Amino acid sequence: xxxxxxxxxxxxxxxARDILQRECPPSLIRQVLxxxxxxxxxxxxKMSALGWLGLVFPSExxxxxxxxxxxxxxLQEMGRAALPSPFFTSVIMSGLYILDAGSREQKxxxxxxxxxxxxxITLAISEKGTDDFKPDxxxxxxxxxxxxxxxxxxxxxxxxxxxADYFICLARIFNDDKDKGLGTFVIKKDSPGIKxxxxxxxxxDHYCRVExxxxxxQEVIGTEGQIWHALExxxxxxxxxxxxxxxxxxxxxxxxxxxxxxxxxxxxxPIGSMQALQHHCSxxxxxxxxxxxxxxxxxxxxxxxxxxxTEASIAKSLVSEWYPxxxxxxxxxxxxxxxxxxxxxxxxxxxxxxxxxxxxxSDYHREIIAESLI
Amino acid sequence: MDLKFTREQESFRxxxxxxxxxxxxxxxxxxxxxxxxxxxxxxxxxxxxxxEKYGGLGRGAIHRVIFMEETSYLRAPIVHYDYGVTISxxxxxxxxxxxxxxxxxxxxxxxxxxxxxxxxxxxPEAGNDLANIRTLxxxxxxxxxxxxxxxxxxxxxxxxxxxxxxxxxxxxxxEHGLILLLMDNKSQGVTVIPQLAMNRQFTPQVFLDNxxxxxxNLIGEQGKGWQYYNELxxxxxxxxxxxxxxxxxxxxxxxxxxxxxxxxxxxxxxxHELIKQKMAEAMxxxxxxxHMVYRMAWMEEQGIDLFEISAKxxxxxxxxxxxxxxxxxxxxxxxxxxxxxxxxxxxxGMMSRLYPAAALxxxxxxxxxxxxxxxxxxxxxxxxxx
Numbered sequence: 001x002x003x004x005x006x007x008x009x010x011x012x013x014x015x016a017r018d019i020l021q022r023e024c025p026p027s028l029i030r031q032v033l034x035x036x037x038x039x040x041x042x043x044x045x046k047m048s049a050l051g052w053l054g055l056v057f058p059s060e061x062x063x064x065x066x067x068x069x070x071x072x073x074x075l076q077e078m079g080r081a082a083l084p085s086p087f088f089t090s091v092i093m094s095g096l097y098i099l100d101a102g103s104r105e106q107k108x109x110x111x112x113x114x115x116x117x118x119x120x121i122t123l124a125i126s127e128k129g130t131d132d133f134k135p136d137x138x139x140x141x142x143x144x145x146x147x148x149x150x151x152x153x154x155x156x157x158x159x160x161x162x163x164a165d166y167f168i169c170l171a172r173i174f175n176d177d178k179d180k181g182l183g184t185f186v187i188k189k190d191s192p193g194i195k196x197x198x199x200x201x202x203x204x205d206h207y208c209r210v211e212x213x214x215x216x217x218q219e220v221i222g223t224e225g226q227i228w229h230a231l232e233x234x235x236x237x238x239x240x241x242x243x244x245x246x247x248x249x250x251x252x253x254x255x256x257x258x259x260x261x262x263x264x265x266x267x268x269x270p271i272g273s274m275q276a277l278q279h280h281c282s283x284x285x286x287x288x289x290x291x292x293x294x295x296x297x298x299x300x301x302x303x304x305x306x307x308x309x310t311e312a313s314i315a316k317s318l319v320s321e322w323y324p325x326x327x328x329x330x331x332x333x334x335x336x337x338x339x340x341x342x343x344x345x346x347x348x349x350x351x352x353x354x355x356x357x358x359x360x361x362s363d364y365h366r367e368i369i370a371e372s373l374i
Numbered sequence: 375m376d377l378k379f380t381r382e383q384e385s386f387r388x389x390x391x392x393x394x395x396x397x398x399x400x401x402x403x404x405x406x407x408x409x410x411x412x413x414x415x416x417x418x419x420x421x422x423x424x425x426e427k428y429g430g431l432g433r434g435a436i437h438r439v440i441f442m443e444e445t446s447y448l449r450a451p452i453v454h455y456d457y458g459v460t461i462s463x464x465x466x467x468x469x470x471x472x473x474x475x476x477x478x479x480x481x482x483x484x485x486x487x488x489x490x491x492x493x494x495x496x497x498p499e500a501g502n503d504l505a506n507i508r509t510l511x512x513x514x515x516x517x518x519x520x521x522x523x524x525x526x527x528x529x530x531x532x533x534x535x536x537x538x539x540x541x542x543x544x545x546x547x548x549e550h551g552l553i554l555l556l557m558d559n560k561s562q563g564v565t566v567i568p569q570l571a572m573n574r575q576f577t578p579q580v581f582l583d584n585x586x587x588x589x590x591n592l593i594g595e596q597g598k599g600w601q602y603y604n605e606l607x608x609x610x611x612x613x614x615x616x617x618x619x620x621x622x623x624x625x626x627x628x629x630x631x632x633x634x635x636x637x638x639x640x641x642x643x644x645x646h647e648l649i650k651q652k653m654a655e656a657m658x659x660x661x662x663x664x665h666m667v668y669r670m671a672w673m674e675e676q677g678i679d680l681f682e683i684s685a686k687x688x689x690x691x692x693x694x695x696x697x698x699x700x701x702x703x704x705x706x707x708x709x710x711x712x713x714x715x716x717x718x719x720x721x722x723g724m725m726s727r728l729y730p731a732a733a734l735x736x737x738x739x740x741x742x743x744x745x746x747x748x749x750x751x752x753x754x755x756x757x758x759x760x
Contacts, residue, residue, distance in 0.1 A: 126708075128718060156718055157708050200713040202726035207708070209716065266503035267760065275759065276743050320704075328696065332736035332743065335501055336526060339734060340577070341570040349572065350730055353700075357707045363648050 009073050016074055019050070020081035026344040029082060029204070037163045038206030039085045045117050053091055054115025057099060061111035068237070072244045072299035079248030082347045084204035086120045089159040092241050093234055094121035094168050101184070101222035101230040110166075110186075121186075122164040124155035124210055125235075132235060132359060135170065135182060135228065140212065142171035142183055149173075149185055149220065151212040152193075161208035162196045165189055169212065170231065173224050183224040184231060185217035192216065203354025204347070237302055239312040239359050243295040246319040246355050250291060250326040253348050254284045257330040260338075271333070280329045287322040294318055310372045317365035323352040379436075386437055390444040393417075398450060407451035414445075414487060420457045421485020423674075424465060429482025435674040439616035439667060446620025454617035455528065456490045462609035464491040464537055467554065471594030471602055480556075493610075494524040494538035494557065494580060495603070501737075502744045504539075505548040505600065509582065511540035511555055518542070518555060518592070520563075520585040526738075530559050530566045530578040538582075539599050552599030556591040557582075573731035608670075608684030611739050615667045618691060622660055622698065625728070628721055629653070629702055652701050659694040666690065682753050685745050692735040692742045699725065699732040 005013075023043055032040045047053055056071045057063025064070075071092075078087065095114045098106060098121075113119035130137045140153025151171050161167065167187045174181045187194070193213035201207055222230060258281055261272030271277055294315035301308035327349040331338050338345040356362075379387070397413055399406050414420070422438040424430025431437075438461070442454055465484050468477050483489040500506040509522025520540055527536050536557050543551030559566065563585040568576035594602055603610070633649060666687045673680055703710045706720040714723030736742070750756045 197716075199716045199718065201708075201711045202713065202730060203711055205711075207712075209718070265499075266501060266506065269760070274743075276746065280743075324700065328700075328733065328736060331733050332741050335737040335741065336496075339572050339737060341572060346572040346730065349733060353703055353729055354711050357704060357711060361704045361707070363645060363704075367645065 005069075005073065009070055012070065013073050013077060015050075016052075016077035017080065019046075020077055020083060024081045024083050026082075026347055029084060029347055030341070032084060033204055038160060038204070043083075044085060047085070047087075048115065048117030051115075053087070053117055054111070056091075057095065057111045057115055061099075061107050062115040063111065068240075068299055068303035069296075071241070072296065072303075075241050075244035076248035076251075079245030080252045082204070082249060082252075082344075082351055084206070086122065086160040086164065088238060088241060088245075089122045090114055090120045090164070092238050093123040094166075096237055097123070097168065097184070097231060097234040098221060100234065101227060106219070106221060113165075119165040120160060120163065121166045121168060122159055122161050123170075124158040124161065124167045125170045125231075126157040127153070127155060133232065135172075138170065138172055138182075140169065140171045142173045142185060142217070143214070144173075149183070149217045150193075150214040151185060151187065151217060152214055153212055155210045155212070156199065157205075157207045158210050159208070160206050161210045162198055162206075166218070167210065168221060169210075169217075180225050180228070182228055182231075184221045184227050186219045186221060187212070187215055188218050191218075201354055202350045204351055205354055205358070235359070236309050236312050239316050240295065240298045240302055240308070242355055242359060243291070243312070243315040243319045244299065246323040246352065247288065247291045247295050249348055249352060249355075250284070250288050250319070250323045253326045253330040253345070254281065254288060256345065257281060257284070257333050260334045264335075277333050280333060284322075284326050284329055287318075287326065291315070291319045291322055310369060313360075313365035313368040313372075316360060317362045317369065320356040320360075320362040320365070324349075324356050327352045383436055383440060386433070387440045387444055390419075390441055391448065394445060394448045394450050398448065402451055410451050411487065414452060416486075418486050420461065420487040421481075423461065424469075424481055424485045428469075428477050428485070430485040435671040436668065439671045442614060442616030443620040443623075443667075446614075446617040447624045448620075449624065454614045456533075457487070458614035458617065459492055459528070460484055460490045460533075462613045463493055463606065464535070464556070466606055466609055467537065467593055467602060470605065471598075475590070476556075476593070489535060490529075490533040491535040491537055491556070492527050492530055492533045494527050494530075494536040496525045497523055498525060502740055504603070507539060507541060507552070509538065509540040510544060511538070511542050511553060511587070512544070513542060513589070513596075516589050518553075518587045518589065520555065520557070520582045520587055522582050524580045524582070527566075527578050527580045528575075530564075530580050531568055531576065533559060535559060536580065537593075538587075539603065542596050546597075549600035551597055552603075553596050554593045554599045554602055555587045556593060557585065557587050561585050561587070571734070573734050574727065608680035611684050611688040611745070612667075612670070612691075613739075615670065615687070618695070619660070619664050619667050622663065622695060625698070625702070625721075625724070626653075626656060626660055628724070629705075632721055633705070649705055652705065656694075656698045656701065659690075659698065663687075663691060663694055685749050685753065688739070689742050689745050689749070695735055696732055699729050703729045 051064045054063035055066045059065045098110050126132055127138055142149040142151050151169055169185045169187055171183055172181055173183045193215040195211040197209045199207040199209055261277055262270055264271050298308050298311040298315045301311055331345055337343055397410055418431055419441050421430030422433050422441055423435050426432035445452055446454055468480055495504055497507050511518040511520045530536050536559055538555045538557045539552055541551050542553045563583040565581040567579045571577045670683050703725040709718055709720040710725045712719035712723055713726045751758045
């Protein structure tokens with residue numbers, strides 16, 4: 001048994017932390033969140049130059065040949081910096097899906113493009129009133145005409161759809177059992193019949209609504225009717241990835257809070273010397289330890305190709321509760337200054353809640369856990 | 375014991391509701407809001423608990439709470455804080471310690487909503503530890519010269535006055551030698567720097583540079599500022615009681631309506647049950663809050679000491695509000711974090727605004743940790759940790 005990280009992983013942590021501290025300060029985040037794209041293109045280019053975007057792609061596709069454990073430590077650093085970027089939708093959801101379900105040619109073309117930062121692909125799956133993990137209710141359809149598919153339907157919560165180069169759209173081809181009869185289709189941006197609207201959130205998600213009206217597809221990924229297994233697995237990997245981001249963010253919040261409590265003097269002493277605050281901080285520290293344990297366990301299982309869905313639910317259920325709670329305890333301890341927008345904490349406060357509700361909150365995942373017990 | 379409202383209180387409640395329905399418009403504009411507030415001023419409802427001889431309506435604290443609750447529930451375009459802070463701090467301060475002249479000059483203007491007064495207490499080094507204040511107000515003949523820096527002086531940008539707590543004796547320490555001054559925000563030497571907060575409001579920092587405040591604006595006696603502040607802590611902690619319950623009740627009712635419909639989209643029966651349980655829990659908390667708010671108002675009318683109930687109410691309110699906004703945002707999922715504008719936004723984007731804004735409760739007016747210390751030491755009599 002070995003709980004240690006590899007030397008490369010440790011180096012990745014140090015370098016990512018340094019780079020993001022410099023390149024992704026809160027002032028930059030505030031700036032990009034207000035801009036049309038919602039993320040920094042120049043930082044994205046740097047990330048690709050550093051090999052971060054291709055980290056888990058095999059080298060033959062321009063990737064670094066890393067595994068999910070490597071990715072998980074990088075994601076923690078991104079969460080620590082509260083980095084807003086299309087990493088989840090492009091690298092993880094689209095990239096890992098293509099890696100699993102795409103043809104060799106597609107992998108060569110699309111994965112290299114993602115890794116080099118040349119293209120951003122966003123996954124369009126959610127619809128009004130549907131559960132991402134249960135596509136039975138999905139209404140977007142792919143109709144066949146001549147030799148091509150045409151997509152009609154409305155997708156919501158599609159990240160960065162207003163600037164992405166491609167969509168991978170989940171649509172129903174034929175009315176068959178639940179998750180059969182589905183296909184995944186690559187659609188180029190600005191194709192006919194597409195309308196994209198920004199769905200502003202209180203977080204940094206840059207969600208969009210994408211309406212497709214008889215939109216022609218560029219290509220199909222995977223075999224029609226047989227894509228769900230691979231797509232589902234990708235979504236679950238994204239759950240684990242989100243947990244990594246949330247753990248990194250919670251740790252940063254604790255670090256900020258402890259730092260503040262050591263220097264802030266009231267009643268003639270640093271407030272960090274007060275018992276109630278110490279207990280809050282130690283509750284956070286223990287919770288972070290727990291969150292990290294569960295998250296790394298799930299990530300490890302992904303990296304060695306063991307079943308991991310239950311472990312992903314276990315991790316997400318805990319981080320969904322504790323990351324927001326850490327931001328609240330942190331804000332209570334840091335007081336009024338941390339409520340101001342020029343402080344970093346509001347970014348984490350909102351982001352924590354937005355990530356809590358993405359891909360299932362605690363209740364959702366506890367139900368899955370409970371089901372697995374019966 | 376009789377927990378029914380009197381017929382008079384019930385009919386006043388209906389009067390407020392009717393007034394709102396008659397005068398509220400569907401779309402908010404600054405002009406409509408201004409006109410609405412002027413009508414409220416004409417009715418002198420901000421002066422519900424101010425004695426008639428000082429221009430108020432002399433009807434009592436319960437009426438004041440009813441007014442705040444119903445206007446808040448209906449989302450009338452008034453800023454409850456404007457009235458809350460002015461009445462609870464300046465109004466009460468003048469009633470207890472103002473000169474007859476001061477009462478006759480300012481109370482009628484508070485009662486008809488003409489003037490508002492924010493609190494100028496906190497400083498960068500004096501947050502929970504308010505006794506650490508450094509702002510100096512040195513007496514010179516018929517005025518004070520004030521120098522210092524105040525924080526969280528909402529809303530010095532638009533209110534006429536701020537109630538400044540300052541040190542009049544430079545040799546004094548901590549709670550000694552403090553005074554309360556009613557300062558005109560437009561005085562020379564006052565610089566107001568607004569800062570954007572997570573509740574999307576601008577909260578001003580105020581810099582005071584040789585500001586001249588006439589002695590006639592001193593409230594009460596020199597050196598007793600801390601004593602006065604202490605007396606009014608219950609009001610300081612709970613400035614907009616009534617408005618707060620109106621708000622939470624309205625959010626709860628809106629949520630129930632939305633969720634009844636939304637249950638069609640809830641994907642599992644388990645989620646249903648859980649949502650029902652959580653809303654039921656929230657209802658229990660709201661009932662506690664409402665009871666305590668009205669009990670405190672009744673106690674105020676009876677002249678009973680409010681210290682204990684207001685400390686407990688403050689803690690209960692903070693924890694309830696944070697818990698409820700957190701749980702509701704979570705229940706609503708991604709639709710809950712959408713801002714208003716998108717058709718998909720749950721409750722018209724309310725939680726994307728309220729969830730972050732609720733965090734203000736964590737530190738405003740002494741955070742819950744500090745008040746829990748007070749409950750432990752001053753109410754339960756446990757030994758002080760320092």
